[in-house]
Amino acid sequence: MDAEVAVVGAGPAGLSASIEAARLGAKIVLIDENGKPGGQLFKQIHKFFGSMEHLAGLRGYDIGNKLWQRAMELKINVMLNTTVFGIFGDKTLGLLTTMGSEILRAQRIILATGGSENTIAFPGWTLPGVMGAGAAQTLINVHRVLPGKRILMVGSGNVGLIVSYQLLQAGAEVVALVEAAPKIGGYRVHAAKIQRAGVPIMVSHTVKRAHGRDYVEAATIVRVDDDLKMIPGTEKTFDVDTICLAVGLTPLSELAWMSGCKFIFVPTLGGHVPIHNEDLETTVEGIYVAGDIAGIEEASIAMEEGRLAGIAAAESLGYAREEATKLKKEIKERVQQLRRGPFGEDRYLAKQRIMKVAPR
Amino acid sequence: MRIKSHPILGDIPKRKLVKIEVDGRTIEAFEGEPIAAALLAAGIKVFRRTVKRREPRGLFCTIGQCTDCMMTVNGMPNVRTCITPVEEGMEISTQIGRGERS
Numbered sequence: 476m477d478a479e480v481a482v483v484g485a486g487p488a489g490l491s492a493s494i495e496a497a498r499l500g501a502k503i504v505l506i507d508e509n510g511k512p513g514g515q516l517f518k519q520i521h522k523f524f525g526s527m528e529h530l531a532g533l534r535g536y537d538i539g540n541k542l543w544q545r546a547m548e549l550k551i552n553v554m555l556n557t558t559v560f561g562i563f564g565d566k567t568l569g570l571l572t573t574m575g576s577e578i579l580r581a582q583r584i585i586l587a588t589g590g591s592e593n594t595i596a597f598p599g600w601t602l603p604g605v606m607g608a609g610a611a612q613t614l615i616n617v618h619r620v621l622p623g624k625r626i627l628m629v630g631s632g633n634v635g636l637i638v639s640y641q642l643l644q645a646g647a648e649v650v651a652l653v654e655a656a657p658k659i660g661g662y663r664v665h666a667a668k669i670q671r672a673g674v675p676i677m678v679s680h681t682v683k684r685a686h687g688r689d690y691v692e693a694a695t696i697v698r699v700d701d702d703l704k705m706i707p708g709t710e711k712t713f714d715v716d717t718i719c720l721a722v723g724l725t726p727l728s729e730l731a732w733m734s735g736c737k738f739i740f741v742p743t744l745g746g747h748v749p750i751h752n753e754d755l756e757t758t759v760e761g762i763y764v765a766g767d768i769a770g771i772e773e774a775s776i777a778m779e780e781g782r783l784a785g786i787a788a789a790e791s792l793g794y795a796r797e798e799a800t801k802l803k804k805e806i807k808e809r810v811q812q813l814r815r816g817p818f819g820e821d822r823y824l825a826k827q828r829i830m831k832v833a834p835r
Numbered sequence: 836m837r838i839k840s841h842p843i844l845g846d847i848p849k850r851k852l853v854k855i856e857v858d859g860r861t862i863e864a865f866e867g868e869p870i871a872a873a874l875l876a877a878g879i880k881v882f883r884r885t886v887k888r889r890e891p892r893g894l895f896c897t898i899g900q901c902t903d904c905m906m907t908v909n910g911m912p913n914v915r916t917c918i919t920p921v922e923e924g925m926e927i928s929t930q931i932g933r934g935e936r937s
Binding site for chain 1: 836837838841842843844847848868869872875876880881882890891892893894895896897898899900918920
């Protein structure tokens, strides 16, 4: 099988990339290992921030439906339930489908594989009932099942704050939210919402251990000092049946490593990130990244990066030469708007660091 | 526990109810939902036991990446229950260690 552009991952970045590249005339094969497209958009039931162009005011699943509908209108070739198990020399992808394995030869590759949730280890962390916050979010918003009744949330980034609120909406009790840092990590508006609902946010606190024989029955938290060392004697134990870990994400970058892309370590963006230029092209010519693999940010940025990568890939194949420059300029301006403010600025500077070492 | 009504998502969508068997016990599940969701709704939390120390493991990532939720399904071990859809009459068992094909 052949494709002009192979896009790996049908989340917000991959769908956006496919749509733009297809719209400009490129022949796409969009691949996702899941049975449904949309990545993690369908578990986002809150309204997005930003401007009209960023689809602000729409909920994640509405955006997912919109993107999917557009992809269908453009008759994009989508392979679901298909895992890319490897990328070999000269842009050959190994696919594992439900029927067996297959080879896909592509002229350009866009990696939009997303990120995976981080964990922290503590005594009892392997007990059933300890799970990623994203896992709990999938359960309640997609599968409509509560993971438990009484929850301890660990981490006050936006994921921890939003999922806490959504657990309340789903009917669970969030007993407490602990944050090891001395201040709340995510947006103030999200924190205020759960505080108004009566959830105590305990900064300079972390989880010390989970109790239980076959599953979580209680959790002990503890205060930490400025060096994040536990302070003996400050422990508190709560009866909980679930401990959710919202301690960041890491780019899912195996395919980029395999392809020989050069990396840079950027803690602000979740760890090792494939070096990429303004057009999201990596150090391997013709291989692009977009979304969380290019640095952990948010879905709005993933969509913009996807569009950029899609347009750049199509342009490099000879499509829409005149239009591309203008389109890319508009998107780059919108991305900059999204990276404003106290939270966006760190990521903006981190991205600048990457661009500096990237090929032109 | 099922979330029957939800302030944003509304009432739980109507789906076909089927019966599946878990370690010999029959439970009701919605056709097409992940096995793991049906088990949690039935109050089952321990999905497998580890190879060496037989420690309990359950659902962890819910999106098919971590493999903590593997069980033996219709005689096949190492099935990721968080992304495997329920079918009528499925026989599911807690996986002990690496499990055995039957």
